[in-house]
Amino acid sequence: xxxxxxxxxxxxxxxxxxxxxxxxxxxxxxxxxxxxxxxxxxxxxxxxxxxxxxxxxxxxxxxxxxxxxxxxxxxxxxxxxxxxxxxxxxxxxxxxxxxxxxxxxxxxxxxxxxxxxxxxxxxxxxxxxxxxxxxxxxxxxxxxxxxxxxxxxxxxxxxxxxxxxxxxxxxxxxxxxxxxxxxxxxxxxxxxxxx
Numbered sequence: 187x188x189x190x191x192x193x194x195x196x197x198x199x200x201x202x203x204x205x206x207x208x209x210x211x212x213x214x215x216x217x218x219x220x221x222x223x224x225x226x227x228x229x230x231x232x233x234x235x236x237x238x239x240x241x242x243x244x245x246x247x248x249x250x251x252x253x254x255x256x257x258x259x260x261x262x263x264x265x266x267x268x269x270x271x272x273x274x275x276x277x278x279x280x281x282x283x284x285x286x287x288x289x290x291x292x293x294x295x296x297x298x299x300x301x302x303x304x305x306x307x308x309x310x311x312x313x314x315x316x317x318x319x320x321x322x323x324x325x326x327x328x329x330x331x332x333x334x335x336x337x338x339x340x341x342x343x344x345x346x347x348x349x350x351x352x353x354x355x356x357x358x359x360x361x362x363x364x365x366x367x368x369x370x371x372x373x374x375x376x377x378x379x380x381x
Contacts, residue, residue: 323349
């Protein structure tokens with residue numbers, strides 16, 4: 187895909203989660219510009235409750251090694267072809283963004299921060315899409331693994347809420363039908379107390 191200028195509706199309705207990237211790297215400057223724009227997401231009391239760890243370019247080799255060690259415990263026993271096949275889901279994206287939020291002990295604050303960070307992640311996905319870059323928001327269990335957390339510099343009291351894979355792709359996935367408003371919305375009606 188090439189540089190685009192999509193309407194908001196086109197970006198929202200047309201965006202797809204990309205799971206098969208073509209291996210082309212994503213430029214760091216492009217990622218940083220996307221993040222600079224994405225942080226304008228609404229967030230409670232302007233806390234901006236997020237930080238990110240970005241891996242692109244030369245850093246991808248070290249990240250891929252960490253992902254291999256974290257997700258394929260028996261990787262040394264595999265044939266090179268088998269290991270390569272299992273690693274494609276990690277080696278074909280052209281960049282990664284890990285989104286980290288504080289885990290406030292107060293549930294209200296924690297939920298507000300998670301919601302705000304989720305809005306910011308959606309902004310990243312839409313802005314990337316507008317630049318011809320696909321993305322997939324993943325939340326695998328290994329994000330909570332102590333080795334993985336420490337390798338990314340995640341502090342106690344913080345949580346990785348997203349492994350966002352970004353990259354270029356050759357095939358556009360087909361859209362899956364979504365529920366319509368008639369299936370989702372209940373019109374407000376004041377409930378009367380019965381005696």
